[in-house]
Structure formats: C-alpha cells, structure tokens
Amino acid sequence: MTARAALQTALAAEHAAVYVYGVLGARTSRSAQPELHADLTAAYVAHRGERDRLVRAIRDLGAAPAAAEPAYQVPEPLDGPAVVRGVAAQLESDCSSTWGWVVAGTEDALRAEAVSALIRAAVRELVFRGTPEMFPGADEHADR
Amino acid sequence: MPEELQDPQVAPVRTATRRALLGGSATVAAAGVLGGCDAGDLTPGADPEPGSVEAEVDADTLLVEEVLSDVRSLAGWAAAAARRHPRSRRHWAQLAAMHEAHAAALTPDEADPAAPPGTPAPGRVPAAAAAALRAGRAREQAHQDRLVAAAAAAGSGRLARLFASMAAATAQRLALWPASSPSSGAGGRS
Numbered sequence: 607m608t609a610r611a612a613l614q615t616a617l618a619a620e621h622a623a624v625y626v627y628g629v630l631g632a633r634t635s636r637s638a639q640p641e642l643h644a645d646l647t648a649a650y651v652a653h654r655g656e657r658d659r660l661v662r663a664i665r666d667l668g669a670a671p672a673a674a675e676p677a678y679q680v681p682e683p684l685d686g687p688a689v690v691r692g693v694a695a696q697l698e699s700d701c702s703s704t705w706g707w708v709v710a711g712t713e714d715a716l717r718a719e720a721v722s723a724l725i726r727a728a729v730r731e732l733v734f735r736g737t738p739e740m741f742p743g744a745d746e747h748a749d750r
Numbered sequence: 751m752p753e754e755l756q757d758p759q760v761a762p763v764r765t766a767t768r769r770a771l772l773g774g775s776a777t778v779a780a781a782g783v784l785g786g787c788d789a790g791d792l793t794p795g796a797d798p799e800p801g802s803v804e805a806e807v808d809a810d811t812l813l814v815e816e817v818l819s820d821v822r823s824l825a826g827w828a829a830a831a832a833r834r835h836p837r838s839r840r841h842w843a844q845l846a847a848m849h850e851a852h853a854a855a856l857t858p859d860e861a862d863p864a865a866p867p868g869t870p871a872p873g874r875v876p877a878a879a880a881a882a883l884r885a886g887r888a889r890e891q892a893h894q895d896r897l898v899a900a901a902a903a904a905g906s907g908r909l910a911r912l913f914a915s916m917a918a919a920t921a922q923r924l925a926l927w928p929a930s931s932p933s934s935g936a937g938g939r940s
Contacts, residue, residue, distance in 0.1 A: 702918065709914045710907030721901045721914040728918035729925050738844075738922035740851045744915035747855045 612711035613664050614672045619704040620657040621674035626697055633684045642687050645733050691734045698731035706743030810905050817900050818856045825849035826872035835879045852916050887927050894920040
C-alpha cells in the first residue's frame with residue numbers, strides 16, 4: 607500500500623465524516639441542545655479542515671483526490687442526544703483507526719501529519735464519549 | 751480498511767524480535783459508517799536492503815527501550831502522586847493505569863512489564879496537591895511530545911502506530927486534566 611493510497615483512504619473517511627456530522631447537526635436542536643450542537647458544529651468544521659488538507663496532500667503527490675460519495679450510511683434512528691453523541695464518538699473512533707493506519711503506511715511529513723490527525727480525532731472522540739481510552743486508533747491493544 | 755498491518759519482510763528471527771516487542775497481532779478496527787477498505791501490505795516506500803533493515807530493527811529496539819523507560823517512570827510518578835494526594839487519587843490512579851497498559855504493550859509477552867531492579871526512582875512528587883497537578887501536567891505534555899517524535903522516528907509502521915496511539919491517549923488525559931486541586935471542586939476539560 608503506497609502513501610498515496612493511504613491518504614486516499616483517509617480522504618474517503620473524512621468525506622464520510624463531513625457528511626455524517628452534517629446529518630447529526632441537522633438533527634440536533636441548537637436551542638434545546640446548545641452544547642451538543644456546538645460540539646457537532648466544531649467537529650464538522652474540523653473534519654472539513656482534515657478533508658481539505660488531505661485534498662492538498664494528494665494533489666501534491668500528483669494524484670486526483672477521491673470524490674465524495676453522494677450519501678453515506680448513518681445509523682438510525684437518531685432519537686435523542688445520547689444516541690447522537692454515541693454516533694459521533696464512534697465516528698471519531700473510526701477516524702482515529704483510519705489515521706492510525708495512515709501513520710503505519712507513511713513516512714516523514716505525511717506520517718507526522720497523520721499522527722497529529724490521530725491525536726485530534728482522539729480528543730474529539732473524548733468530547734462525545736466522555737471517558738478516555740488506553741489506545742485510541744489502535745484497537746488491537748485495547749484489551750491490555 | 752486493511753484487516754492486518756504487516757511489517758516489511760525480514761528474516762524470521764528479526765520478525766520474531768520485532769513482533770515480540772509489540773506483542774499480539776495487529777488488526778485495524780472496521781469502520782462503521784465509513785465503509786470498508788482494501789486489505790494491503792502497509793510497507794512505506796520500497797523494500798529496504800537487508801543491512802538497513804537490521805539497523806532499522808536495532809534503532810526501533812532502542813526507541814522502544816527509551817519510551818518504555820519513560821512510561822515506567824511516569825507510571826511510578828503517578829502512583830506516588832496517588833499515595834501522596836488521596837483526594838485526587840482517582841485521577842492519578844487512572845493515569846498510572848494508562849502508563850502501565852502502555853508499558854505492557856511495549857513489553858514482549860514473556861517479560862514482566864514492571865520496572866526491572868535498579869530502575870531509577872521516578873522523582874519527587876510536590877507536597878502541595880495543586881503543585882503536583884501542575885508538575886504532572888508538564889511531565890505528561892513532555893511525554894506526549896516525545897511520543898509524537900518517536901512515532902515519526904520509528905522504522906516499523908506498526909510501532910509508529912502504537913506510539914501515535916499512546917500520544918493520543920496522553921492527549922485525552924491532558925484534555926481532562928483537573929484545572930486545580932479537586933478539593934476546591936474545580937476540574938474538567940482544560
């Protein structure tokens with residue numbers, strides 16, 4: 607697996623995250639759940655930034671960035687803030703795992719950026735999950 | 751999402767040594783809403799020359815030893831802080847548990863993850879709870895920075911990923927760090 611392929615996979619994950627956060631934000635009332643709405647908005651903005659960084663990185667490697675899909679699977683029903691938080695936490699956990707994979711498959715500046723992205727995803731997951739983990743993005747060690 | 755991370759092909763002895771350092775098998779969690787990925791060998795760059803692979807393994811061995819020493823020291827410091835400051839014992843105990851889990855991940859399965867005899871003491875914990883929190887936070891932030899550097903330096907992709915994960919776990923702890931002594935009732939995300 608080349609670094610380019612690893613970045614394309616990460617980009618696919620970020621496209622999905624942007625889409626899902628858009629859905630979660632739309633389903634959350636800003637007046638009734640102001641804190642949750644603000645957290646979702648911040649995460650949405652953050653993932654757009656991750657996506658844009660990946661698009662630039664892939665173009666710098668001389669490749670065309672993978673396009674977003676028309677739609678992505680979103681767990682249903684999203685009936686209540688606890689469910690929304692759970693979906694967001696799982697989304698960030700999946701992103702952490704993806705970035706962990708990119709860390710393993712890249713070197714130098716690309717790896718350094720992937721490490722930073724993994725850390726950012728783990729901290730965002732904490733916002734929605736509430737409790738820290740032992741090995742964010744490296745689930746094979748989670749049982750230790 | 752690839753189901754397995756695989757290191758570059760090396761001689762069996764070297765492979766066993768590298769895998770022993772990390773313990774267990776590496777699998778990537780399947781993405782829920784994000785869909786699947788193609789499995790593949792995550793070899794960064796071209797296959798290395800045998801001589802450079804040996805040097806890479808030795809460099810990674812030294813890196814693991816350095817990080818493991820750091821982690822053990824932090825675990826000891828957090829445990830000492832838990833004993834010295836019972837009101838914030840839960841915070842320090844959870845931190846120590848994280849470092850102990852990280853030490854275990856860096857230790858071959860057959861070895862004892864605890865610090866070997868003769869390991870230097872972890873350092874003095876301040877008598878005041880607030881000072882201990884400040885000092886502990888500074889130590890953890892420095893540790894996160896070192897883990898980030900170690901992830902960048904690791905020759906093995908799997909080892910880099912482990913270091914990055916440990917850095918992320920430390921970042922989560924820092925985000926939850928108490929703002930002041932728990933006896934004042936303050937705390938939460940910083």
